[in-house]
Amino acid sequence: MVVPPHEPGLKHAHFRTAGLPTLLLLPQLLILLFFFFIPSLRALAQAFLLADPFGATVHFVWFDNFTALFASESYRNSVWVTIWFTLGQNVVTIVVALILAFATDRVVRFQSAYKGVILLPYAIAPVIAGVMWAFLFNPAVGPIAFFIKSLGFAWDPNRNGSDAMLLVILAASWKHICYDYIFLVAGLLAVPKSLMEAAAVDGAGPVKRFFQIALPLLGPTLFFLATMNFVYGFFETFAIIDAVTHGGPAGATNILVYKVFQDGFVNLDLGSSAAQSVLLMSFALLLTLLQFKYVERKVNYSI
Amino acid sequence: MNAVSLRAYVAAGAIALGLSSHAAVxxxxxxxxxxxxxxxxxxxxxxxxxxxxxxxxxxxxxxxxxxxxxxxxxxxxxxxxxxxxxxxxxxxxxxxxxxxxxxxxxxxxxxxxxxxxxxxxxxxxxxxxxxxxxxxxxxxxxxxxxSPILYYNQDQFKKAGFDKPAETWGEFEKQLYAVKKSGASGCGTALATDYHWSMIENYSAINDQPYATKANGYNGLDTEFVYNKTLVVPQVARLKRWLDDGILQIAGQGFSPEQLFTSGTCATYFASTAAHSGIERNSKISWSATFLPWEEGRQPKNSTIxxxxxxxxxxxxxxxxxxxxxxxxxxxxxxxxxxxxxxxxxxxxxxxxxxxxxxxxxxxxxxTREIAIQQLNRGTPTENSLGFHFGNFTQSMFAQREEVEALFAGKKDAQQAMDDAVKRGNEILRQYERLNKGKY
Amino acid sequence: MVERSPLLTIICHLLLIGGIVLVCMPLYFAFVAGSLTMQEVQQVPMPLLPGGHFLENLATAWSKVSFGRLLVNSLIVSVGITVGKVAISLLSAFAITYFRFRFRLLAFWLIFMSLMLPVEVRIVPTYESVANAALPIQWVVDGLNLSGLWEALTGYRVEISLEWNMLNTYQGLILPLIASASATFLFRQFFLTVPEELLEAARLDGASAMRFFWTILLPLSRSNIIALSIILFLYGWNQYLWPLLFTTDKDMATAVIGVKNLIPRSDTEPAWNVAMSGALLTMLPPVLVVLIMQRWFVRGLVDSSK
Incomplete structure (x- = not known):
């Protein structure tokens, strides 16, 4: 018997029937067909059309929807807003998570109690988190806004775009710090004790050791977390934007995902919304490939 | 030919076939x-x-x-x-x-x-x-x-020495500054969530200002916005000035401007006549309402719906x-x-x-429930006050709001903001015209 | 710990306490707001200590948006998403790792493409698809002119219209959210680490493929399944955009949408107290899950990101 050449992702010991696996794959593929591939193809088709929402009049317009997007100031603005938002959110999330992870690694007492509480925001719906933050920072009634103003700072996220951006970054980070935190705690635990001890013998203090030894070893984890934070910021913060700012003021927090929704559902500009969907989907696919190719094998997930 | 209507329903994954004939009702x-x-x-x-x-x-x-x-x-x-x-x-x-x-x-x-x-x-x-x-x-x-009307806090106006809001914008503006100065109220007016409707669209209608060419879109899809060349520009500049001087307050997400009025924080509130029930139910202040102001020296026209x-x-x-x-x-x-x-x-x-x-x-x-209808019935409607027939009007309204917000944030001046709003609005109108050519 | 450094330990405790304050502050204020009367909650600044009206507000929230029903809906939807996704993922991961057949790689890539595409991105076309999922089939029927064919053959006019409208149904809320392959990859990765000898041994005993799956693979995956289920449960419970667009019938909404409907808007009374008590009620089940099943939750989070 000829040994078949090894296929990636296939067990050496395997079955060789075709009917059963097809049956097993069927539910997954049907779901994907109806709720993923057909909608995606529709988006693709719609992106080349100028159409009445009721479907009364449809013109094929080639790439007009795309060229209109690239020429549109509000779309370019949305791209920049998304970049700033995801960057800001990334920095805040990683820095706070690193500090908390470092501290968790050093303490013995109450460690699991600390962990338990810090994990909580993950359980809370983004829209509820957004509403709580919007309320706290509301310049007219919010207790924290009151505190900021009593310190003499101007604070008005309804009018000032950077205040609004800061607010959504804080709300989005608050929800996501726990995620990075878990990976960093696990990563710190995996740093070989011998390395740390050797450095301690050489007279390096805990903070120095953290920066010189632990942080470089956490590199791949940090890279992985940055990717995941971008994915989070890009695609999963819709509810926070919707609850806190509605993309305003003057489009200052109108991230790409929110704009897809607004142009499609509120403005009924289906062609433009579909073109934006297509661009976002291509970008997401790119991120997936990137993550699959570079991130996956380099990170040690063991806890 | 016998016409039988056979409908195949695929409901919830199961296929059900049903024969329905149109029997007597x-x-x-x-x-x-x-x-x-x-x-x-x-x-x-x-x-x-x-x-x-x-x-x-x-x-x-x-x-x-x-x-x-x-x-x-x-x-x-x-x-x-x-x-x-x-x-x-x-x-x-x-x-x-x-x-x-x-x-x-x-x-x-x-x-x-x-x-x-x-x-x-x-x-x-x-x-x-x-x-x-x-x-x-x-x-x-x-x-x-x-239709929008102007609600006001009677006590605060009295305290500042006024009976009621003035009829013209110029006088009304002076009153709001006086109300704030007198300490009767910290804020002159609360910005309604639909301010584009009361402060810009109805402002144009009442003051007989053209909003767009072709009789505000009634006479053709090739209509173009022109409100960047009318009194709307000083009007939005006025709002910005009020905001800077603390006369105007934005309630913001998750908080209602009506609340700013009914709680006595703001002395006036421009809102729909349909806000009556909410204001009646929630307010502990003594309030009344009147017509929207108009510009000095103009014959006020009807408001729009x-x-x-x-x-x-x-x-x-x-x-x-x-x-x-x-x-x-x-x-x-x-x-x-x-x-x-x-x-x-x-x-x-x-x-x-x-x-x-x-x-x-x-x-x-x-x-106060009669104000809106009197305002709607005032005079004979002109091309500028009959209404607005714009394709994708929601979209151009949002573009306009974004530009007004840019003005409020101090990123643009009033003229620039309205020019940009008109430019974006006209692109939206052109797209609509291209789609629907020959249908209107 | 390598050496003792009491000062650093204290600083670390302080940092962690700071973190906890950061986490709890919005929750605390939500609780305070939820326990005040409507007059108190409108004060500027708001009182910093809780009042005594929490249960009263909760009762108002409960009757205002029929929370009882919404919580049941949320439960059905999140359990549906969890069970559905785990089931189809286990099966397809089993198929692509344990079977050699012609379209194996094609299937793998088809599933892979959907890995990181959240429903938010293709929201408009998905909405249309689910409003009538049978539309593609209808196109086929229309395209082949089956009705015309039938009429020509029999002389009867038959109107074939296919419909599969899932608006305001549980399956409409559940199925589109199952359509992403992340869980399939989790199980695929896990199956690849299962010792080869297990299958060989099972074969010697004459076990069929499905028997091997049920009696060996499934029990081995138990902990992965539990860990993943927690993450999926939270994901399902906290969904927002999809149920928001997709349920127009108030009785089919989820608890999160119920909270959203309680949030005061411009022409409603400013009942922040009621909204906040509803928000706390809605976040209670997922918070309890995370607190009680902390270890599984952490593991699920790490697993599901692979």
Whole structure:
């Protein structure tokens, strides 16, 4: 018997029937067909059309929807807003998570109690988190806004775009710090004790050791977390934007995902919304490939 | 040829085959009405429908709340494309052109003629009928219409030495500064969430300023916005000045501007006449209301409406169309109009209903409820005050709001902001023209 | 710990306490707001200590948006998503790792493409698809002109219209959210680490493929399944955009949408107290899950990101 050449992702010991696996794959593929591939193809088709929402009049317009997007100031603005938002959110999330992870690694007492509480925001719906933050920072009634103003700072996220951006970054980070935190705690635990001890013998203090030894070893984890934070910021913060700012003021927090929704559902500009969907989907696919190719094998997930 | 209608339903993954023949109607003919009224107004709609259903045994209207206006139009589109539309849908005034040119509707006046109902369309309040008319005939049945008015805090005005708000913007502005200076109130006015409607669109109508060419879009799809060349520019600059001086306050997300007024924080509030019920219920202040101000030296024109109208989706059976017509006939009755007016705060739609309200002395007990209708009936509507027929009006409205917010944030000056809003709005109008060329 | 450094330990405790304050502050204020009367909650600044009206507000919230029903809906939807996704993922991961057949790689890539595409991105076309999922089939029917064919053959006019409208149904809320392959990859990765000998041994005993799956693979995956289920449960419970667009019938909404409907808007009364008590009620089940099943939750989070 000829040994078949090894296929990636296939067990050496395997079955060789075709009917059963097809049956097993069927539910997954049907779901994907109806709720993923057909909608995606529709988006693709719609992106080349100028159409009445009721479907009364449809013109094929080639790439007009795309060229209109690239020429549109509000779309370019949305791209920049998304970049700033995801960057800001990334920095805040990683820095706070690193500090908390470092501290968790050093303490013995109450460690699991600390962990338990810090994990909580993950359980809370983004829209509820957004509403709580919007309320706290509301310049007219919010207790924290009151505190900021009593310190003499101007604070008005309804009018000032950077205040609004800061607010959504804080709300989005608050929800996501726990995620990075878990990976960093696990990563710190995996740093070989011998390395740390050797450095301690050489007279390096805990903070120095953290920066010189632990942080470089956490590199791949940090890279992985940055990717995941971008994915989070890009695609999963819709509810926070919707609850806190509605993309305003003057489009200052109108991230790409929110704009897809607004142009499609509120403005009924289906062609433009579909073109934006297509661009976002291509970008997401790119991120997936990137993550699959570079991130996956380099990170040690063991806890 | 025998016509058998065979419909194959695939429901919830299971296939069911059903044969339906159109047997004689024993049950009342049922029509679906999708609406956007929730809360108290939603209950009023249910009462309204109940009144109609009890008034006859031939027809039955089923009212379904489908969320807010955006959600109703989206559900309608999805249902229409899926070939299962309701009979009647309530669509906001900004969706007029979208509905008119959708090829999905039966114009209401055609429907009423076809089913032999006589409705005195000339008796409808001009800015109401004018808004929903195409080439002189009503395309949609006016339903909940309102107009913005100016609510004010009587105590705070008295404390600053005024009886009531002044009639002109210039004097009114002085009053607001004086109110703040006197310490009667920390804030002159709260910016309503729909300020584009009261502060820009109605401002243009009342002051007879053109909003766009071609009679605000009534005379062609090639209309272009021109409000960057009118008094609108100093008007938005005024709002920015108020904001800088703490005269104007934005309530912001999750917090209602009405609350700023009813709690006594702000001395005035520009809002729809339909806000009456909320203000009456929640406020502990003594308040009254008056007309929107106008610019000094101008003859004020009528204000324009907001709200929504009822559209009939085409493709339904003749007896269902009869049911729809019967329901509309019921809606147009002065008694129904008056009941709705009293129950919700929206304006009565016909002069007969208005007269009926007056003759019953309704405005003696609630004088502020008459303001909107008087304002709508003021003078003869001009090309600038009849209404707005713009394609994708929601989209250009949002573009305009973004530019106003840019002005508020200090990123642009008033002229720049309005120029950019007009530029973006015109791109939206051109796209709409390209799509619908030859249809209007 | 390598050496003792009391000062650093204290600083670390302080940092962690700071973190906890950061986490709890919005929750605390939400609780305070939820326990005040409507007049108190409107004060500027708001009182910093809780009032005594929490249960009263909760009762108002409960009756205002029929929370009982919404919580049941949320439960059905999140359990549906969890069970559905775990089931189809286990099966397809089993198929692509344990079977050699012609379209194996094609299937793998088809599933892979959907890995990181959230429903938010293709929201409009997905909405249309689910409003009538049978539309593609209808196109086929129309395209082939089956009705015309039938009429020509029999003389009867038959109108074939296919419909599969899932608006306001549980399956409409659940199925589109199952359509992403992340869980399939988790199980695929796990199956690849299962010792080869297990299958060989099972074969010697004459076990069929499905028997091997049920009696060996499934029990081995138990802990992965539990860990992943927690993450999926939270994901399902906290969904926002999809149920928001997709349920127009108030009785089919989820608890999160119920909270959203309680949030005061411009022309409603400013009942922040009621909204906040509803928000706390809605976040209670997922918070309890995370607190009680902390270890599984952490593991699920790490697993599901692979």
């Amino acid at each position: 024993a049950q009342p003919v049922e029509v679906q009405w999708w609406h956007a009224m929730n809360g108290v107004n939603g209950e009023r709609v249910d009462e309204l429908v109940k009144k109609f259903n009890e008034s006859n045994d031939q027809y039955k209207v089923v009212a379904v709340n489908k969320g807010n206006y955006d959600e109703v139009i989206n559900s309608t589109i999805a249902a229409y494309r899926a070939k299962r539309p309701p009979h009647i849908v309530q669509i906001y005034e900004r969706g007029f052109m979208t509905m008119l040119l959708s090829d999905a509707i039966v114009p209401v006046q055609d429907l009423m003629d076809k089913t032999g109902h006589k409705v005195d369309w000339n008796d409808f309040i001009k800015p109401v009928a004018g808004f929903y008319a195409y080439k002189g005939r009503l395309a949609a049945m006016p339903f909940n219409s309102s 907001g709200g929504a109208a009822l559209w009939v989706i085409k493709g339904h059976k003749p007896e269902e169309e009869k049911a729809i017509a019967a329901f509309f006939d019921f809606l147009a009755k002065p008694e129904t109009q008056l009941w709705w007016h009293k129950a919700t705060g929206y304006v009565p739609l016909t002069n007969k209903a208005y007269e009926l309200a007056k003759s019953q002395g309704y405005y003696k007990e609630s004088p």
